[in-house]
Amino acid sequence: MTLGISIALVLASLLMILLVLLHKGKGGGLSDMFGGGFSSSYGGSSVVERNLDRLTIITGVVWFVCIIALGLLLRP
Structure with a gap:
């Protein structure tokens, strides 16, 4: 169960990075590139x-x- 949540966390993190880079910035930047x-x-x-x-x-x-789920599952 922890492995599945860890994989979901990694995928969500990578997707979040991509989505933030796709947003239109004030000066263009990486959002224009993508x-x-x-x-x-x-x-x-x-x-x-x-x-x-x-x-x-x-x-x-x-x-x-x-x-939050990983924090609750992995606490001592």
Whole structure:
């Protein structure tokens, strides 16, 4: 059980890093490299950004739940 939660934590961490890098920054940066600048040229970019925000929040909640679960399972 702890192995499964640990794997979920690693996957959630990697996905969180990717999602944060995909967010549109004030000065461009890495978000333009991964398609942030490309999607902002379309009229419906606000829907894409909203969905990206939702996915980031969901991933953050999964990450937080994994941390709490591991903490409860591994305490002495």
